[in-house]
Amino acid sequence: MLRGKTALITGSTSGIGQGIAEAFAVKGCNIVLNGFGDAGEIELLRSRLAADHGVTVRYDNADMSKGDAITAMMDKAIAEFGAVDILVNNAGIQHVAPIDDFPIEKWEAVVAIDLMSSFYTIRRALQAMKERKWGRIINVASAHALVASPFKSAYVAAKHGVAGLTKTVALEVAEQGITVNAVCPGYVLTPLVKKQIPDTAKARGITEQQVIKDVLLAAQPTKQFVTVAEVAALCVFLASDDAASITGAIMPIEGGWTAH
């Protein structure tokens, strides 16, 4: 039932977003990729997804910290495909610092990309979804939409904000065939997280294995990373007709982290 629908995934040139884009391409959806990175690698990804799955794949380089660029991306996708049937707000950045030492421009960037960008995409996506009486909005939040960690004030505030936005929009469109949910991953071993491991090992004078076990996975009872494939499969399920009654949910996928 997803074949022929259009899925736009922000921040899909890497990590979780790329996995979600591929999972929707496997289901026969046309895809709009977005995110930063090497132009040649992005073109390889775009053409591979199109060729492997027989779907149309576009790439838009809109900066998720800029409202005008986001609006232009949405309008272009809707003009080409008629609607963004499945909107996945995934782009995100992190910055770690004590609140009294947190650079103002970093705080603003985290909130703009991790929270505000979803306001700009959602407000543009809804009209065509309402006309089709069908839509799926999936916000990639975080376990940090449910619990806090020190030194991540901007990220935790933004992700808690995403939870509030999710519930509010879900209520506004509940009678129109549109569901709005947030998925809340624990640690996923994406390029972003991988890059932190050697530096943390060096800074703390411990091995990379100890960083994984005692730092990254300390809060995750399964002691396993959540996988990109697991998050992508949850998103595909939330887009399915079987999930039509799931809306306004803030859904953990974090190996038991928030059960503590």
Ligand code: NAD
């Ligand atoms: P990643 O760094 O691998 O991917 C982030 C993507 O966002 C990239 O495609 C990047 O180009 C894009 N992006 C960043 N800034 C952008 C901007 N201004 N405009 C457009 N695109 C931009 O990270 P990831 O780990 O795959 O994270 C994806 C999402 O999952 C984020 O919202 C993150 O908060 C969330 N998340 C990640 C984890 C984890 O452990 N990796 C855990 C919970 C939640």
